Amino acid sequence: MHHGIALYRSRKIHIGNQRMGDGEPVLIQSMTNVSTMDTIACVEQCIRIFDAGATLVRITASNIKEARNLKNIRQELSNRGYHFPLSADVHFNPSIAEIAAAHVEKIRINPGNFARDDIQGPFLKLLAVCRQHNTAIRIGVNHGSLAERILEKFGDTPEGMVESAMEYLRICQQQGFHNVVVSLKSSNARIMIYANRLLQMRMIEEKMDFPIHLGVTEAGAGEEGRIRSAVGIGTLLKEGIGNTIRVSLTEEPEQEIPAAQKLLEAAYRTNIGVTGKPTLIKPLETSYQRRKSKKTGKIGGGLVPVVITRFPEEPMEEQPTATEADYVFVSDHELINDLPGDRRYILTAESWLLEEYPQETFFPLFSLKDFTDYGKTSDVLNFVLVSPDETKQALELLKAPEVPACIIYLHETSDKSRKAFTTLVKDVSFSMPVIIMASYNENDRERFWMRTATELAWYFIDGYADGLWLDHPFADNDKLSATAFKILQATRARMTETEYIACPSCGRTLFNIQETLREIKAATSHLNHLKIAVMGCIVNGPGEMADADYGYVGSGRGKISLYRNKEMVKKNIPQQNAVEELLHLIKTNGDWHDRS
Ligand code: SF4
Numbered sequence: 001m002h003h004g005i006a007l008y009r010s011r012k013i014h015i016g017n018q019r020m021g022d023g024e025p026v027l028i029q030s031m032t033n034v035s036t037m038d039t040i041a042c043v044e045q046c047i048r049i050f051d052a053g054a055t056l057v058r059i060t061a062s063n064i065k066e067a068r069n070l071k072n073i074r075q076e077l078s079n080r081g082y083h084f085p086l087s088a089d090v091h092f093n094p095s096i097a098e099i100a101a102a103h104v105e106k107i108r109i110n111p112g113n114f115a116r117d118d119i120q121g122p123f124l125k126l127l128a129v130c131r132q133h134n135t136a137i138r139i140g141v142n143h144g145s146l147a148e149r150i151l152e153k154f155g156d157t158p159e160g161m162v163e164s165a166m167e168y169l170r171i172c173q174q175q176g177f178h179n180v181v182v183s184l185k186s187s188n189a190r191i192m193i194y195a196n197r198l199l200q201m202r203m204i205e206e207k208m209d210f211p212i213h214l215g216v217t218e219a220g221a222g223e224e225g226r227i228r229s230a231v232g233i234g235t236l237l238k239e240g241i242g243n244t245i246r247v248s249l250t251e252e253p254e255q256e257i258p259a260a261q262k263l264l265e266a267a268y269r270t271n272i273g274v275t276g277k278p279t280l281i282k283p284l285e286t287s288y289q290r291r292k293s294k295k296t297g298k299i300g301g302g303l304v305p306v307v308i309t310r311f312p313e314e315p316m317e318e319q320p321t322a323t324e325a326d327y328v329f330v331s332d333h334e335l336i337n338d339l340p341g342d343r344r345y346i347l348t349a350e351s352w353l354l355e356e357y358p359q360e361t362f363f364p365l366f367s368l369k370d371f372t373d374y375g376k377t378s379d380v381l382n383f384v385l386v387s388p389d390e391t392k393q394a395l396e397l398l399k400a401p402e403v404p405a406c407i408i409y410l411h412e413t414s415d416k417s418r419k420a421f422t423t424l425v426k427d428v429s430f431s432m433p434v435i436i437m438a439s440y441n442e443n444d445r446e447r448f449w450m451r452t453a454t455e456l457a458w459y460f461i462d463g464y465a466d467g468l469w470l471d472h473p474f475a476d477n478d479k480l481s482a483t484a485f486k487i488l489q490a491t492r493a494r495m496t497e498t499e500y501i502a503c504p505s506c507g508r509t510l511f512n513i514q515e516t517l518r519e520i521k522a523a524t525s526h527l528n529h530l531k532i533a534v535m536g537c538i539v540n541g542p543g544e545m546a547d548a549d550y551g552y553v554g555s556g557r558g559k560i561s562l563y564r565n566k567e568m569v570k571k572n573i574p575q576q577n578a579v580e581e582l583l584h585l586i587k588t589n590g591d592w593h594d595r596s
Contacts, residue, residue, distance in 0.1 A: 010211040010243055013179050015136045016085030016105030018055050020181065020243050021211035027244040028260045029056035030253040031089065033536075036066040036073070036507040043076045045253065050084050052257035056244070058087040058108060060507040062539065067099040074103055087138065089506070090114075091540060094122035101126065101135040106181075108138040111164045112145035112543070119167060127177050136179040138213060139168045143186030143195070144544035158195035158286060161186070162202050173208055181244065183213035187501045187544070189232035190288060190461050190492050192216055196236050197284045211243035217544060218501040218533070221250040221517060224486055225502075226446060227453045230263050231490040234454025235461060237267035239284060248504040250517050250534075256504075262447045266454040290463035291425050293433040296404045297363075297381035298326075298344075300433025300466040304494040307484045308346065308408075308435065308469035311335060312477035323496060325481040329365070329469070346383055349374065365408065368394055377403045384408065385437075388417035391424050399430055408469065411438035413455055425464045435467030441474075448472070453487055460491035498525050501533040501548050509536030510557045511575055519579050520552065526595045527586070533563075542566065549591070552582050564589065 010021035020027050030049045034041040036059055046057045061067040070088055077086070085105035090097040092113050101107050107130065115122040130137055141164045146156055154160030161184045172180045182203075184195040196212060203210065216232035219225040229247040236242050247260040295301025309325040311332070327344045330336060333351045345362050352364035353376060365383040366374065368390050382405040386394045394407065409421060425434060436459050442448040452470060459465035468488065470480045488494040500521060505513045517534045524532060533548035535541025538555040542563060545551045551563030555571070560578035562570040562585055573581055586592050 009209065011178060011209045013136060013181065013211055014134075015056060015087075015179075015181075017083055018085055021209075024243070026237070026242060026264055027056060028054050028257060028264070029058060029087070029244060029246050030054050030256045030260075031058040031246070031248070031504065031506055032060070033253060033505040033509060034507060036060055036062075037069055039069060039072045039076060042073050042507075043080065046073070046077055046086070047080065047082060048252075048254040049257065050082055052254040053261060054257050055084050056087060056106070057084070058089050058246075059104075061088040061090050061096055061100045062508055063093075064096055064099060066507070067096045067103070070100055070103040094126060097126050098129045101129045102133050104135070106136040106138060108140045109168075110140050110142060110145060111168050112142060112147050112150075116147075117149065120171065123168060123171055124175070127172070127175055130179070131177065134179075136181065137172070137177075139165050139172075139180065139182045140213070141165045141182075141184045142217060142544055143184075143188065143191055144217070145540065158184075158191055158198050161191075161195040162199045165199065166202060166206070169203070169208055169210060170206070172210075173206075178210075181211045181213050183215060185215045185217045186232075187216065187218040187228075188492065188547075189216050189228055189235075189457070189490050192232045193235050193461055194286045194288075196241055197239070198286045200241050201284075201286075212241055213244045213246070214242040215246040215248055217248060218503050218535075219248055219250075220500045220502045221514065223445075223449055223483070224490075224497075224500070225249045225251070226259050226263075226449045227483070227486045228490040229259070230266065230450045230453035231457040231461070231487065234263055234267050234450065235457045237264070238454060238458075250502040250504055250514055253504070259446060259450070262444075262450040263454060266447070266450040285462045288461075288463055292431065293466055294431040296406050296433050299381070299406050299435070303466070305460060305465060305488055306435065306467035307481050307488070308437075308467060309477045309481045309484075310471060311339075323482055323485055324478075325484070326467075327363075352378075368397065371405070372397050377405075380404060381406065383435075385410065388412050388414075388420040391420040395424060395427060395430055398432055401432065406433040406435055406466065408435050408437045409465075411436050411456065411459075418458075421459075421464070433466035434464065435469060436465045437469040437471065439471040441472060443474070448475075449483060449486075452483060453490065456487055457491050460488060460493040463493075496528055498527045499531040501531060501535075501545050503535045503541065503544065505536040508539060509554055511536075511554050511560070513554075516552065516579065520582065523579065523583055524586070527591065527593070530586070530591060532582075542568070550582060550586060552578060 012022035032045045049057050087106035088100035088104045089108045091110050097107050141161050150160045150164045165182050186192040214233045216229045219228040233245050247256045249256050293300035306326040308327040311330045327346050329346045346365050349364045349366045359380045363381045371384045385408045387410045468484045470484045485496045502517045531548045533545030533551040535553045541553040553561050555561040558575045559572040560575050
């Protein structure tokens, strides 16, 4: 069953033997990261990706030789019985694109660097070649590499990304070339979501219906990479946007496929049939604005969203740890007298009423009915549990509370509950802070990350919620708060960790990026005020490392260049010392502190 609000209905296109758009299942793809000149390594990696469940693989073609070798790769794959389509990733050179178009089923070009001012001439030539070979095209815009003329006019904004794609899509439309898919990617999931929402609205306005490819670039690895991808991709899929996805992880490419499958499962978007005309989906935010809730205790009023977890099974540390939840819910009355200090606790209203607890650190949790019926409440902070079905009642009863209170809103996945929640937070006369509480019982960790990020990110992307409470009957409480903090970080609602921007690597990468990322993380994970990029190549890395404070970029075999913001500060240093040099650079710029 589909749970999105509405569906953007794209046209159906063909990429080799695969179809995309117009009710077709969302297609999963990945990209090779071995050298395109190593035919056998490339073929074997493609096979691993296909065997994992992808139905399209992208291969970099950074020069004429690589573009020509795509023919051998295609041939060898066909010889081995793999007829799934291949896509060539071409960044800079229209003539490379023309050669590649003759050998593979799809070409990806980046409008930011495909051609400079005269886009019409080279692009028309490419369309002619693609038409001749029945090759599809992806217009693949990257937030970090917009063309100069777009930047001058729009800045590096979602509008700029949309316009960058629309220039090319309009030519396709005029030329009657419809075998086109479009993508707007960014390492910042919030920007990527706004850009894609805007794109589908703009396409509908201009009577276009090209399928949309979704991806968050440089998402990283592990839990962080999966959550960041699911925040961007999952949010949009649930809103009915997206026909093909790539979860790009700095891991082996075949590991992206189960992650993508679980993400799709979380968004309930596989195998759905879509009928009807495209609808302009409303309301979907396309720029960030935090809801103006009233500051209540240390919650709301523009403060970063808080995290709540239940009391852990394991004993708690005497002092709170850096990533511990801000509030701990204690349901068992027996435990209350032995709780470690320096924390804020939420008790059930029944427990709280039994004794006089310190007002500044113990707060009651009421049901909506009990909150309005009970005579006694906290003078400092009360929590009120509200289910989607009680939204209307909550709006009536809690508009002008006599005591300070926050809502704990029970998350449900239905469209109905999303609408109910939106009604609540959009009511300008209602200003109580709202914290989302979501319960899961997934045992598979990857599935848990995909579901939580896919279902919960929009509350923070759209600036509506003031906190997050994740619950799970068996999960360790530290892990739950870690996931909650990662969702807040990926939605840019609250930064608690060093932000890593790591490219997934491709045939252009000449060093072991996974190992390097692990090494850099081990040394810098406590620097939570920094964004550090680890990029595979000097060709696209600097442009795509977005707003990183420091960059570690491969610049040739055994050579690394280091960046501070957008400026190269160390050129071609030996790879053996490069991590050490990066740490030295961070220290000399005064951005280092020791772990506490
Ligand atoms: S930045 Fe990474 S993924 Fe992008 S082209 Fe360079 S090596 Fe490939």
